[in-house]
Amino acid sequence: MQKELEDIVKAYLIASEQGMQTALATVVHVEGSSYRQPGARMLITENGALTGAISGGCLEGDALRKAQLAMLQQKPMLVTYDTTDEDDATIGVGLGCNGIIHILLEPLGPHRTLCPLTLLQQQVGNRDTTVLVTLFNLTRRSAPQPGTCVLITDGGERQVQLEEGPLRTAILTDVCAAFTARQSAVKTYDTGQDQITALIAWHPPAIQLLVAGAGNDVQPLVKMAAILGWHTTVVDGRPAYAQPQRFPEAARVIVAKPVEVLQHLQPDDYTAAVLMTHNYNYDIALLSALLPHRLPYIGVLGPARKLQRMLQEMEDTGAAITPEQRARIYGPVGLDIGADTPEEIALSVISEVKAVMAGAPGDSLRNNPVAIHQRAHQQIIQKQL
Incomplete structure (x- = not known):
């Protein structure tokens, strides 16, 4: 989702420079059931250009028409699509999602005291985790829809367009809870006079991928990571291989010794590393440097016996490898999909990194007995103020 937000911000800045009106559609x-979940966003420009997605393509056309009306009226609009109706008479297309989807359309521009895209622009420019709050009135759709009004990051950025009072206090308390739970939520607050619902959207930063090795087999891995919007750093000790023109999709290409790598990278909870230099000494030295940091994923290319040998040598030289550290090392790297070519191996590695980062098993969805998407944030929690 981070790549989608980055694309939306870029499109908004271009449209603003061209003087075009825009609107933000948010699930x-x-x-x-639905194709996209709460927090999915799409930018709509007055000329019909769309960036991002709120569905698999079935709602975008109608949302475009309604967004143009919202731009004309210059006020947010809440739109509901009921796809549980097999006839889909109100939409005119066969959706088959079996869900009810509520979308808020927010016109953007200088009239907004706090523009959602201004908030999003601040988020995508750094590696902070962010909670973005969008308010809407689900019980009275014709009532004024407040829209996006809060952005808070774990880096200390704080913008809140809410009056002092019980509603502000309750929302900010739930924002703190979202940071702690690392999960979005939808909650309704009963003010005594009205009911206001909030999408409290938790957004982690994009995955930061460190690839040690600049051989030809790394190129498809970097390309696939770029498609996903991951921020990739390629590092190698060989200047002839670690050249930016060989990896145009990478954020950085660095020539460095293993002990120098962490001078160029700030590991965090959303950083993954893959060691594929085909140089045993380089890989073991970098593994020793990375292990004290809490990277959730460190992949080691090669057979299991290679990794076992590396760990044994590290322990023989005095390293105390804890069970928690060992659990974060994946070798042989990748999911078992029968990969053979560099492209297939890259797909295997990318899939495993994504599964680990998402806390997913990486199994076939048909073997999953529960819903694909977690439902915790879809259930509206009522709060009396």
Whole structure:
């Protein structure tokens, strides 16, 4: 989703420079099944250009027409699509999602005291985890829809367009809870006079991928990571291989010794490393440097016996490898998909990194007995103020 937000911000800046009106469509609540989940966003320009997605393509056309009306009226609009109706008479297309999707359309521009895209622009420019709050009135759709009004990052950025009072206090408390739980939520607050619902959207930074090795087999891995919007750093000790023109999709290409790598990288909870230099000494030295840091994923290319030998040598030289550290090392690297070519191996590695980062098993979805998407953030929690 981070790549989608980055693309939306870029498109918004271009449209603003051209003087075009824009609107932001946000999936704020889902009942049942849908292609996209709460927090999915799409930018709509007055000339019909779309960036991002709120569905698999079935809602975008109608959302475009309604967004143009919202731009004309210059006020947010809440739109609901009921795809549980097999006839889909109100939309005119066969959706088959079996869910009710609520989308908030927010016109953007100088009239907004706090523009959602201004908030998003601040988020995508750094590696902070962010909570973005969008308010809407689900019970009275014709009432004014407040829209996006809060952005708070774990890096200390804080913008809140809410009056002092019980509603502000309750929302900020739930924002803190979202940071702790690392999960979005949808909650309704009963103010006594009205009910206001909030999408409290938790957004982690993009995955930061460190690839040690600049051989030809690394090129498809970097390309696939770029498609996903991951921020990739390629490092190698060989100047002839570690050249930016060989990896145009990488954020950085660095020539460095293993002990120098961490001078160029700040590991965090969303950093993964893959060691594929085909140089045993380089890989073991870098593994020793990375292990004290809490990277959730360190992949080691090669057979299992290679990794076992590396760990044994590290322990023989005095390293105390804890069970928690060992659990974060994946070798042989990748999911078992029968990969053979460099492209297939890259797909295997990318899939395993994504599964680990998402806390998913990496199994076939048909073997999953529960819903594909977690439902915790879809259930509206009522709060009396």
